[in-house]
Amino acid sequence: MKKYSIVIAGGGSTYTPEIVCTLLADLDRLPLRAIKLYDNDEERQNKLAKACEILVKEKDPSIEFVATTDPEKAYTDVDFCLAHIRVGKLPMRELDEKIAARHGVVGQETCGPGGLTYGMRSIPGVLENIDYMEKYSPNCWMLNYSNPAAIVAEACRRLRPHAKVINICDMPIGLEDSIASIAGLKDRKQMDVRYYGLNHYGWWCDVRDKEGNDLMPKVLEYMKDKGFVSPDMLEANQEPSWYDTYYKARDSVALDPTLIPNSYFKYYYFPDYVVSHQNPEYTRANEVMDKREKDVFSACAQIEKNGTSKGSYLEITNHATFIVDLAVALAFNTHERMLLIVPNNGAILNFDPDAMVEISCIVGKNGYEPLSFGRIPTFQKGMMEQQVACEKLVVEAYIEKSYNKMWQAYTLNRCVPSASVAKELLDEYIVANKDYWPELK
Ligand code: NAD
Ligand code: G6P
Ligand code: MN
Numbered sequence: 001m002k003k004y005s006i007v008i009a010g011g012g013s014t015y016t017p018e019i020v021c022t023l024l025a026d027l028d029r030l031p032l033r034a035i036k037l038y039d040n041d042e043e044r045q046n047k048l049a050k051a052c053e054i055l056v057k058e059k060d061p062s063i064e065f066v067a068t069t070d071p072e073k074a075y076t077d078v079d080f081c082l083a084h085i086r087v088g089k090l091p092m093r094e095l096d097e098k099i100a101a102r103h104g105v106v107g108q109e110t111c112g113p114g115g116l117t118y119g120m121r122s123i124p125g126v127l128e129n130i131d132y133m134e135k136y137s138p139n140c141w142m143l144n145y146s147n148p149a150a151i152v153a154e155a156c157r158r159l160r161p162h163a164k165v166i167n168i169c170d171m172p173i174g175l176e177d178s179i180a181s182i183a184g185l186k187d188r189k190q191m192d193v194r195y196y197g198l199n200h201y202g203w204w205c206d207v208r209d210k211e212g213n214d215l216m217p218k219v220l221e222y223m224k225d226k227g228f229v230s231p232d233m234l235e236a237n238q239e240p241s242w243y244d245t246y247y248k249a250r251d252s253v254a255l256d257p258t259l260i261p262n263s264y265f266k267y268y269y270f271p272d273y274v275v276s277h278q279n280p281e282y283t284r285a286n287e288v289m290d291k292r293e294k295d296v297f298s299a300c301a302q303i304e305k306n307g308t309s310k311g312s313y314l315e316i317t318n319h320a321t322f323i324v325d326l327a328v329a330l331a332f333n334t335h336e337r338m339l340l341i342v343p344n345n346g347a348i349l350n351f352d353p354d355a356m357v358e359i360s361c362i363v364g365k366n367g368y369e370p371l372s373f374g375r376i377p378t379f380q381k382g383m384m385e386q387q388v389a390c391e392k393l394v395v396e397a398y399i400e401k402s403y404n405k406m407w408q409a410y411t412l413n414r415c416v417p418s419a420s421v422a423k424e425l426l427d428e429y430i431v432a433n434k435d436y437w438p439e440l441k
Contacts, residue, residue, distance in 0.1 A: 003033035004331060007078045009129050010085035010146065011037025011067060012044035014288075014296045015319060019082060020052045022320035024059040029328050034064040038074030041089075045069070051300035055309050075136035080327045084145040087125035088436055090293065093118070094285035095432045101280035103425055105415055108274075109284065110148040110200055111267035112415030113422070117429045119151030119394045120406065121436040123159075126152050130163050143168060143326050145319075150199035150387075153341040153356040154395045166368065167341040168326065169199050169358065170319040175263060177318060178246070179207060181230035182222045183215040188318075191215065192337065196348055196359045196373045196380075199341050201268070201387050203259035203380060205373075219260060223253045228263055239291070241284060244277070256379060268383070271415045329363035338363050342370055350375045355388045386412060403440040 006023065008016055020035060035056055039045035049067035056065045068074050075081070086093070096114035101107030108114050126146050133140050142165040146152055153167040172195060176188035185191060194206035207215045227249030229235075235243055245263045252261040252269055267274055296314070303312045322338075329336045337360055344357045347370040351357070361368035376384075393409035396402065403426075410422035430440065 003031045004079045005034040007036040007074050007081045009038050009083040011039040013084045014292050017314050018316045018320045022324050036066040042069045047297050048300045051303035071132040075132045078137045078140050081142040085125050087121045090289050097283035099428050106267050106271045106274045113410050113425045115148045116394050116409050119148045123155040123398050130160050150391045151394050154391050173318045173322045178228040178230040181232050182219050199358050200264035202262050202358050268414045333365040335362050335364045348373045401438045
């Protein structure tokens with residue numbers, strides 16, 4: 001049987017160890033001959049690489065392990081690139097969030113002006129990795145988590161339209177476990193769902209158990225009170241900022257009680273609430289640097305020091321499971337229904353065919369086939385039109401190096417109150433991103 005070769009791009013990411021663990025736990029589903037880590041920051045990647053090598057060798061010493069900053073070595077002879085790069089790393093995320101928050105605007109990684117700013121920074125990093133892949137392994141698939149996924153996906157559509165890249169998000173996957181729990185099922189795999197929208201901007205319009213019974217009424221009724229806080233979710237095990245996001249979904253359901261909203265609508269429906277609850281001096285980037293980053297790096301340091309993974313703890317989440325499921329679907333033609341960010345092309349009838357939408361697709365050896373959604377309601381269509389225009393404007397601003405298009409992108413965003421605030425933000429972001437953005441004219 002064929003054995004596959006994988007490169008993880010953004011090897012120094014906090015998510016790398018859990019993806020390596022998941023790949024190793026799933027060798028019966030996806031047999032491997034090589035796992036490579038690639039990053040452009042050797043020092044950071046080295047904090048994780050030795051531990052990952054130990055994990056691989058403990059499981060199957062015949063699997064080749066490579067950690068490198070050399071793109072040719074990384075991308076030669078690979079079948080899948082699992083990508084999760086963060087251009088500018090967490091200190092730039094911190095600036096994205098804090099510059100917005102200090103102007104009294106939502107300060108968030110992918111939503112609002114911080115997300116648009118991150119988009120402009122991310123585009124060249126992702127394109128660079130796609131180009132390495134196409135040069136050294138033209139048959140490889142890139143499964144890409146790199147954020148902000150909506151803008152990254154639009155940049156792929158415009159600038160690398162024939163590249164074998166599939167952009168994905170783990171948020172709906174996590175929320176589907178809550179939905180399953182609310183419906184009294186074991187996990188998300190007990191359901192068939194239909195979902196449409198943009199990345200971090202979509203809705204479930206149909207949720208059924210495997211017998212075809214409609215679960216939407218029961219789930220929506222529950223969510224009116226508790227949002228995504230499911231019966232088995234213990235508050236003590238949640239980081240407070242995420243707990244708040246799950247709970248706040250109750251208000252999003254109140255606005256439209258017919259569809260199940262992505263939890264990210266907190267930022268777009270209720271930006272005033274978010275602003276009044278955020279601390280401009282300590283944002284989510286700080287929480288991540290103080291917790292997830294420290295936890296992952298110290299677990300890896302311990303494995304390296306002990307020379308064994310025995311007694312160490314690395315958390316595995318559905319983030320890793322989903323990307324490995326996608327590789328399995330492509331490799332083995334499973335025709336699993338999966339949520340992907342793809343060109344609309346008529347899947348949503350009354351929406352721009354050139355928009356990158358996040359919709360349920362069937363995945364097999366030849367890629368994906370989107371489900372068809374017909375006409376969507378006026379509210380969802382209007383929301384999506386405004387947001388997709390922001391995302392397209394960032395990519396146009398990148399291509400044309402246009403100051404005005406970037407200013408328009410901020411102005412059009414639901415989280416930004418006026419063109420004058422948008423301009424103040426843009427001018428500060430330009431200075432903060434001078435090492436990353438093209439010079440805008
Ligand atoms: P991180 O900062 O811990 O790691 C990112 C790594 O990418 C760093 O080691 C950095 O050096 C590397 N990198 C930056 N530019 C690069 C380039 N051009 N080539 C190769 N490597 C490069 O970040 P994290 O918190 O682990 O998150 C990683 C990424 O995954 C982020 O973009 C994050 O937003 C994204 N993410 C997406 C989803 C999703 O739903 N799509 C879910 C979780 C995380
Ligand atoms: C979810 C989203 C990702 C986002 C992440 C942020 O998983 O789908 O797109 O990157 O949340 O999580 P963090 O813990 O870094 O704030
Ligand atoms: Mn996401």
